[in-house]
Amino acid sequence: xxxxxxxxxxxxxxxxxxxxxxxxxxxxxxxxxxxxxxxxxxxxxxxxxxxxxxxxxxxxxxxxxxxxxxxxxxxxxxxxxxxxxxxxxxxxxxxxxxxxxxxxxxxxxxxxxxxxxxxx
Amino acid sequence: xxxxxxxxxxxxxxxxxxxxxxxxxxxxxxxxxxxxxxxxxxxxxxxxxxxxxxxxxxxxxxxxxxxxxxxxxxxxxxxxxxxxxxxxxxxxxxxxxxxxxxxxxxxxxxxxxxxxxxxxxxxxxxxxxxxxxxxxxxxxxxxxxxxxxxxxxxxxxxxxxxxxxxxxxxxxxxxxxxxxxxxxxxxxxxxxxxxxxxxxxxxxxxxxxxxxxxxxxxxxxxxxxxxxxxxxxxxxxxxxxxxxxxxxxxxxxxxxxxxxxxxxxxxxxxxxxxxxxxxxxxxxxxxxxxxxxxxxxxxxxxxxxxxxxxxxxxxxxxxxxxxxxxxxxxxxxxxxxxxxxxxxxxxxxxxxxxxxxxxxxxxxxxxxxxxxxxxxxxxxxxxxxxxxxxxxxxxxxxxxxxxxxxxxxxxxxxxxxxxxxxxxxxxxxxxxxxxxxxxxxxxxxxxxxxxxxxxxxxxx
Numbered sequence: 001x002x003x004x005x006x007x008x009x010x011x012x013x014x015x016x017x018x019x020x021x022x023x024x025x026x027x028x029x030x031x032x033x034x035x036x037x038x039x040x041x042x043x044x045x046x047x048x049x050x051x052x053x054x055x056x057x058x059x060x061x062x063x064x065x066x067x068x069x070x071x072x073x074x075x076x077x078x079x080x081x082x083x084x085x086x087x088x089x090x091x092x093x094x095x096x097x098x099x100x101x102x103x104x105x106x107x108x109x110x111x112x113x114x115x116x117x118x119x120x
Numbered sequence: 121x122x123x124x125x126x127x128x129x130x131x132x133x134x135x136x137x138x139x140x141x142x143x144x145x146x147x148x149x150x151x152x153x154x155x156x157x158x159x160x161x162x163x164x165x166x167x168x169x170x171x172x173x174x175x176x177x178x179x180x181x182x183x184x185x186x187x188x189x190x191x192x193x194x195x196x197x198x199x200x201x202x203x204x205x206x207x208x209x210x211x212x213x214x215x216x217x218x219x220x221x222x223x224x225x226x227x228x229x230x231x232x233x234x235x236x237x238x239x240x241x242x243x244x245x246x247x248x249x250x251x252x253x254x255x256x257x258x259x260x261x262x263x264x265x266x267x268x269x270x271x272x273x274x275x276x277x278x279x280x281x282x283x284x285x286x287x288x289x290x291x292x293x294x295x296x297x298x299x300x301x302x303x304x305x306x307x308x309x310x311x312x313x314x315x316x317x318x319x320x321x322x323x324x325x326x327x328x329x330x331x332x333x334x335x336x337x338x339x340x341x342x343x344x345x346x347x348x349x350x351x352x353x354x355x356x357x358x359x360x361x362x363x364x365x366x367x368x369x370x371x372x373x374x375x376x377x378x379x380x381x382x383x384x385x386x387x388x389x390x391x392x393x394x395x396x397x398x399x400x401x402x403x404x405x406x407x408x409x410x411x412x413x414x415x416x417x418x419x420x421x422x423x424x425x426x427x428x429x430x431x432x433x434x435x436x437x438x439x440x441x442x443x444x445x446x447x448x449x450x451x452x453x454x455x456x457x458x459x460x461x462x463x464x465x466x467x468x469x470x471x472x473x474x475x476x477x478x479x480x481x482x483x484x485x486x487x488x489x490x491x492x493x494x495x496x497x498x499x500x501x502x503x504x505x506x507x508x509x510x511x512x513x514x515x516x517x518x519x520x521x522x523x524x525x526x527x528x529x530x531x532x533x534x535x536x537x538x539x540x541x542x543x544x545x546x547x548x549x550x551x552x553x554x555x556x557x558x559x560x561x562x563x564x565x566x567x568x569x570x571x572x573x574x575x576x577x578x579x580x
Contacts, residue, residue, distance in 0.1 A: 068379055071379070071417065072375055074358070075358075075360065075375070075406055075417050076360050076375065077359075077360030079360065080372070090376055090379045091376075093372040093375050093376060
């Protein structure tokens, strides 16, 4: 299996405090930098060779590329972050358990690789 | 998820419904300092003018009137120095200013006490507890919500973000609407001002009428929502609710499945108890049932809602750490903050009141809204809606109108309709509520004002 050219998209919302700095009543909302770095490091260690592309959902998204994430954000709001997408397929919504997510991604990548071999 | 072949290559950029907004800590702006200085200067002017011209300082404090000393009885509430209408514009402007300043001297004491009481309620009442007691709507919850609205000092212009915050917090539409009606129509500082300036019967009439209108709308909406659970039937915007962690997990699991199968998912596929959970998600507007009995993610428009925090204006008793002493300190800080933030309204209110006293001929008022007939109440309600009287402005302007001959029932209708129902707030809410809900809100509020004024005339 060659995962080198595979990309997992991680849609995240930079952490903010809607009701004032360090307030807890309506937040914090989104992911902190440490959290994000943690996701990236864990995914890299579990899935060597897979590129993780981070996308800030507080910025504008591309309608074609980011449609699944956009639909989820419209329905669930900021609570849906982080969203992990592989090949246009949503693999995780909300704060994940990284080992479980890595297992799931591995299985998906293997299945895709097997499909390519069979097909090719 | 099946990809839409038309959208797959679409590179156009779209805004997402979430923003990384954060509210900075409160710091008075230069404009707030300017208004504060304006209030101080105007207050001092009213006092000095009365003293320099040998007018009664007691009348200034009691009735907001510039009158010679020694007047007593009913006359004391009416007599004021003459300000003949003329084309001497600087003189007219000076009279508007100084009569407004007189109203400010009377109003200020109630304003300051009211702000402190409002701050005490914000600091000592826990919004979490209020919310928990609201349950699924019904009379008790609607009453509680109207009461919560009545103690929180927000203006009609700020109700849309609060509405979003309440729906997000999972509060049903009946109590939400009861809150939104009561909040601008009634709040502690204005009740104090009404009682102090226009008398307790007027303040009690205002409280009863506001609760009557808020409960009527809240009850109808509670019934509607029990019949149709999906909030989309009532709201034009989609506000994702805050779910419990378990339901959130379930919703995400459903979301993953639904993205793969946009045509719909059978509840049985998600295990036992799914129907009940999906019904809860339907109430939050997250999922919908297809004609075939399958469930799918609800269709939402891109960028339909922004993430909003409503806590800025809601009681935060549970957020303030420390004991009674710390809360008292916070109460004074909050009181000062409210006071500094709202001085602009106070200045606007007293200047309008001064202008009414100087410029509006008494004959116009007595002819159109004088007496106790139904038409005077109708006209007052209609004028209040068209005039857009912001919360806090209505009491001094009502005082000026009453001194010109406005009837008591018409005054009550004006006090209710002015801040509660206005064209800008109807326009704002038309972007949030569907036509049926908007018609209910406008209809019940308007006829509630008219009925309250008419009934008040029968008793007073």
